[in-house]
């Protein structure tokens with residue numbers, strides 16, 4: 001299989017790599033970059049656990065090839081908070097409002113909510129539910145997640 005050279009900014013760090021053309025962006029982040037906060041659940045675009053930001057848009061890393069991110073700015077859950085470890089407002093709201101239990105889905109929800117609030121700082125209940133409709137959680141029953149996003153919105 002053909003290998004391709006790519007240059008990607010990941011959480012503000014410029015990375016160069018030569019990767020197989022069919023390597024997914026999720027595997028590039030997890031294996032090549034060691035950023036295992038991007039979780040893989042379904043690996044076919046259904047669960048949202050692998051959601052990351054590419055040039056500011058929430059995308060599913062399991063549905064993109066790494067070569068498609070050539071030249072892009074990628075943000076994973078590891079890059080959402082401050083460099084000193086301070087949680088982002090969305091992360092803090094998930095902690096404060098019991099928005100997680102096992103945590104498997106959490107990176108994807110946090111990224112989706114972050115993308116929503118950057119685009120729409122005062123979303124309606126319908127807009128919040130719509131923005132999170134592509135993320136699945138098997139633990140929480142969603143109420144804590146919705147409360148967290150409402151709280152983060154009210155603080156933004």
Ligand code: FES
Nearest residue numbers: 041043045048062
């Ligand atoms: S692992 Fe990508 S959407 Fe489920």
Ligand code: FES
Nearest residue numbers: 101102137138139
């Ligand atoms: S907290 Fe366990 S899947 Fe959502």
